[in-house]
Each structure stands twice: as structure tokens, then as C-alpha cells.
Amino acid sequence: MSTTRPCSPGDRGPEPCGASGASEEGAPETGAPAGAAAPSVPTEGAQEAPGRKTRRLRLDGESGVVPLARDYTRQALYAWGWLPAATADRRAAAEDVLLVVSELVTNACLHAEGPEELFLACDDKVIRVEVSDRGTGQPAPRTPHRAGRPGGHGMFIVQRLCLDWGVVRTPGRSGKTVWAELGAPA
Numbered sequence: 001m002s003t004t005r006p007c008s009p010g011d012r013g014p015e016p017c018g019a020s021g022a023s024e025e026g027a028p029e030t031g032a033p034a035g036a037a038a039p040s041v042p043t044e045g046a047q048e049a050p051g052r053k054t055r056r057l058r059l060d061g062e063s064g065v066v067p068l069a070r071d072y073t074r075q076a077l078y079a080w081g082w083l084p085a086a087t088a089d090r091r092a093a094a095e096d097v098l099l100v101v102s103e104l105v106t107n108a109c110l111h112a113e114g115p116e117e118l119f120l121a122c123d124d125k126v127i128r129v130e131v132s133d134r135g136t137g138q139p140a141p142r143t144p145h146r147a148g149r150p151g152g153h154g155m156f157i158v159q160r161l162c163l164d165w166g167v168v169r170t171p172g173r174s175g176k177t178v179w180a181e182l183g184a185p186a
Contacts (some may be wrong), residue, residue, distance in 0.1 A: 100129055119182070164180075
């Protein structure tokens with residue numbers, strides 16, 4: 001798995017509203033309480049492709065960011081029809097998304113000075129999760145992977161559950177965005 005490609009092998013190109021940190025219409029403003037208006041406010045913009053749904057949540061300065069990010073993602077999954085799940089496969093797909101969000105946000109908390117933003121994008125085939133942070137490190141699955149030992153499993157889990165994942169760094173901006181893509185349920 002790549003940790004440096006700016007976009008997935010599907011070559012859809014970089015996300016138009018992805019990790020630039022730029023504010024967009026309809027996105028919660030910096031300093032707005034993330035838990036208040038943010039969960040019900042989808043990111044909107046002229047660049048959004050038909051059938052593509054997006055959401056953005058500012059996490060910078062918030063407390064309890066892992067459960068906040070999970071709840072926000074769960075609300076998006078309900079809005080996008082992933083939940084309530086009609087089958088065990090659909091329920092597993094939604095749980096995988098929630099687990100990946102938890103792992104990426106937790107890694108930003110532990111290794112990258114905390115997360116700044118969570119971005120979610122979904123179309124008929126893929127859901128993309130992006131977590132932006134201020135850290136300079138490079139996430140990677142810990143090798144050798146040692147099952148049964150506590151800690152160090154986050155990126156291994158992400159690698160196993162996702163179609164692909166990687167890191168985007170924006171020139172002239174500190175930090176990075178770690179992204180991961182999961183297949184949409186059938």
C-alpha cells in the first residue's frame with residue numbers, strides 16, 4: 001500500500017475540496033462549535049461531481065475528538081443510506097468506515113499534535129475519509145505486525161480494511177492529510 005500517492009489508483013485526481021484547508025461554502029467555519037451545526041451541514045461546492053456527497057468537520061481545539069468524529073461519521077452514513085443496514089454485509093461496511101475514522105483520528109491525536117479536520121466523501125462506489133493534522137511524521141503500519149500485543153495496530157487495520165490509503169502534503173502548509181478509501185456496500 002502506498003503512503004505517498006496523492007490520490008488512489010483509480011486516478012480520479014486530487015479531491016477538489018480535499019486537504020487544502022481552504023474554507024468552502026456550507027462548511028462549518030473555524031471556531032464554530034464542531035458538535036453543534038457541523039454534523040448536519042454537508043460540504044457543498046460547484047466542483048462536486050453529481051452523485052458525490054461530502055461532509056467536513058473541524059476538529060481543531062475540540063475535546064473528545066474520537067467519539068465526536070465517529071458520531072459525525074455515523075450521522076453521515078445515515079444521511080447517505082449506509083445505515084440502518086439491511087444486511088450483515090452492509091452493517092459490516094459501515095462499521096469498517098467507523099473503525100477507520102477512529103484509527104485515523106486517534107493516530108492524529110497520538111502522533112501528530114491532534115487532528116484539524118475530518119473530511120468525508122461518498123459516491124456509489126467508494127467512501128473517502130481524510131484526516132488533516134499538523135504533524136510532520138509519516139504514518140506506516142508497524143512491522144513486523146505483532147498480533148496480540150497492545151498498540152501499534154492502527155495503520156495495519158487501515159491497510160487491511162481499505163482499498164487504498166495514503167498521505168497528502170500541501171506545499172507551503174505544515175502538516176498533512178491522511179486519506180483512506182473503502183468500498184461502498186453492494
